[in-house]
Amino acid sequence: MTANLYALFASRFPADKTACCIETHDGQYYTWSDIERASAKMANLLSSLDLPSGARIAVQVEKSPEALILYLATLRAGFVYLPLNTAYRAAEIEYFIGDAEPAVFVCSPQNFGWIAQIAFKAGTRHLFTLDEGEGGNGRRNSGSLLARAMHHPDQFETVEKQADDLAVILYTSGTTGRSKGAMLSHGNIGSNAQVLQQYWHWQADDVLLHALPLFHIHGLLVAANGALLNGSKMIFLPKFDAAEVCRQLPRSTVFMGVPTYYVRLLANSGFDRNTCRNIRLFVSGSAPLLADTFAEFTARTGHTILERYGMSETAMLTSNPYATERRGGTVGLPLPGVSLRLMTTDSNGDSMVCGTNGIGDIQVKGPNVFHGYWRMPEKTAEEFTADGYFKTGDVGKIDSNGYLAIVGRSKDLIISGGYNVYPKEIESVIDEIDGVLESAVIGIPHVDFGEAVTAVIVKRPEATLTTADVITLMKNTIANFKVPKQVFFAEELPRNTMGKVQKNLLRERYATQVAGIVTPS
Numbered sequence: 001m002t003a004n005l006y007a008l009f010a011s012r013f014p015a016d017k018t019a020c021c022i023e024t025h026d027g028q029y030y031t032w033s034d035i036e037r038a039s040a041k042m043a044n045l046l047s048s049l050d051l052p053s054g055a056r057i058a059v060q061v062e063k064s065p066e067a068l069i070l071y072l073a074t075l076r077a078g079f080v081y082l083p084l085n086t087a088y089r090a091a092e093i094e095y096f097i098g099d100a101e102p103a104v105f106v107c108s109p110q111n112f113g114w115i116a117q118i119a120f121k122a123g124t125r126h127l128f129t130l131d132e133g134e135g136g137n138g139r140r141n142s143g144s145l146l147a148r149a150m151h152h153p154d155q156f157e158t159v160e161k162q163a164d165d166l167a168v169i170l171y172t173s174g175t176t177g178r179s180k181g182a183m184l185s186h187g188n189i190g191s192n193a194q195v196l197q198q199y200w201h202w203q204a205d206d207v208l209l210h211a212l213p214l215f216h217i218h219g220l221l222v223a224a225n226g227a228l229l230n231g232s233k234m235i236f237l238p239k240f241d242a243a244e245v246c247r248q249l250p251r252s253t254v255f256m257g258v259p260t261y262y263v264r265l266l267a268n269s270g271f272d273r274n275t276c277r278n279i280r281l282f283v284s285g286s287a288p289l290l291a292d293t294f295a296e297f298t299a300r301t302g303h304t305i306l307e308r309y310g311m312s313e314t315a316m317l318t319s320n321p322y323a324t325e326r327r328g329g330t331v332g333l334p335l336p337g338v339s340l341r342l343m344t345t346d347s348n349g350d351s352m353v354c355g356t357n358g359i360g361d362i363q364v365k366g367p368n369v370f371h372g373y374w375r376m377p378e379k380t381a382e383e384f385t386a387d388g389y390f391k392t393g394d395v396g397k398i399d400s401n402g403y404l405a406i407v408g409r410s411k412d413l414i415i416s417g418g419y420n421v422y423p424k425e426i427e428s429v430i431d432e433i434d435g436v437l438e439s440a441v442i443g444i445p446h447v448d449f450g451e452a453v454t455a456v457i458v459k460r461p462e463a464t465l466t467t468a469d470v471i472t473l474m475k476n477t478i479a480n481f482k483v484p485k486q487v488f489f490a491e492e493l494p495r496n497t498m499g500k501v502q503k504n505l506l507r508e509r510y511a512t513q514v515a516g517i518v519t520p521s
């Protein structure tokens with residue numbers, strides 16, 4: 001039997017193919033039959049290009065149903081889908097094209113000029129455009145991809161694939177360092193989607209409100225795959241917009257978002273229990289959900305957000321339970337099939353598994369764990385242990401009930417005066433202070449301490465908090481070596497598109513402002 005992910009989805013499509021699969025915010029309907037026929041046309045087009053097996057189809061387009069159909073067509077035709085963040089500019093695209101050597105690049109019409117120069121120089125033979133289209137004036141999606149696909153038959157026999165065959169390359173969003181292409185197979189993605197379908201109790205009549213981007217694991221492999229596998233309708237928003245989400249929520253049963261979405265929904269005065277009356281499940285992930293947001297959301301809506309944890313390299317790893325306690329500040333329990341352990345070193349420097357509440361590096365194994373970084377065998381080898389566990393780079397702690405809390409990234413770890421300081425722990429203390437909206441804790445090189453614990457705080461509008469107040473309060477709460485040496489107030493924290501705080505930018509911004517810092521020569 002084929003392990004092609006598209007074949008798995010197709011086996012779960014509803015019997016009634018005239019039912020709606022995707023409805024756009026401006027009222028366009030795509031039935032399941034439309035999805036099958038349109039993906040067949042695009043798969044026929046891709047197959048007609050005479051590409052080698054394993055060819056990469058790189059895609060940097062605005063979100064649209066056609067962009068999702070292109071993903072499905074790539075799977076059907078047996079090629080490798082490579083989505084790229086729409087925010088990437090020339091230097092970044094040049095890197096991705098050089099690294100992945102895609103045979104096909106699909107871009108937005110407005111980027112055609114500069115992408116063509118880069119792509120053709122790098123040897124990409126086929127460049128197509130795909131427009132996100134505009135509602136209201138009768139113009140729907142255009143671009144050369146659809147114009148060419150239109151002339152191809154609307155039937156296509158899905159190409160046979162093995163579970164280990166490559167399906168998708170996701171370049172890590174990398175808040176630091178160079179992006180690496182995580183290679184995910186049909187088996188990785190299919191197994192994870194099936195586990196989540198069970199774990200989150202997907203229902204026959206679910207409707208997913210899809211507001212996430214399609215170029216990231218969250219929007220593509222968690223949200224869209226979840227609906228496709230369950231044969232569920234999606235309401236597609238081109239991007240997150242709190243007012244539009246509030247308008248569409250009463251027609252939906254499932255919503256998935258990054259923490260920022262939940263913060264913005266709560267900031268919207270019209271968002272209340274009534275808006276959420278038909279929702280069955282709110283899921284959060286990709287970045288830590290603040291305890292305050294978690295609590296405020298329950299108070300406002302009566303719903304408990306379900307937080308889960310995963311990454312491009314592994315798909316989803318842990319989730320709070322559906323039916324039993326969803327614990328704020330934790331990412332829940334390992335998903336079925338995932339083996340997860342926390343590693344630390346003993347006094348002799350030997351590796352050992354952490355005990356309850358011990359802090360350690362998160363390592364994982366399972367059918368969902370990727371096949372390595374694209375063309376980086378050494379980097380791949382470095383990131384796996386001798387017994388086959390992947391080193392996530394995240395640091396966590398597991399409580400006596402088995403719930404995992406993410407404490408930070410191992411590279412975010414601050415070592416001040418020889419003591420380890422985990423930023424998340426300090427951030428949780430600061431976030432408890434009256435008048436604090438949120439905070440980020442970073443290490444800045446320091447002559448005396450090696451690194452100085454430094455806090456960047458966003459105050460609530462009415463707060464009158466000062467640096468001295470924060471430091472005094474913290475001195476009463478935590479060990480002195482953990483108390484920030486410097487506190488800065490900022491209007492907001494810099495975040496990437498998935499809501500992750502970009503600590504590298506904060507480190508750069510404040511590096512020269514901390515007393516006693518080491519200036520790089």
Ligand code: AMP
Nearest residue numbers: 173285286287288308309310311312406
């Ligand atoms: P990405 O590959 O872009 O999805 O980024 C994965 C990283 O996001 C993980 O390694 C974590 O550091 C972080 N992450 C994902 N989900 C969560 C979560 N629920 N809480 C805290 N961090 C998270």
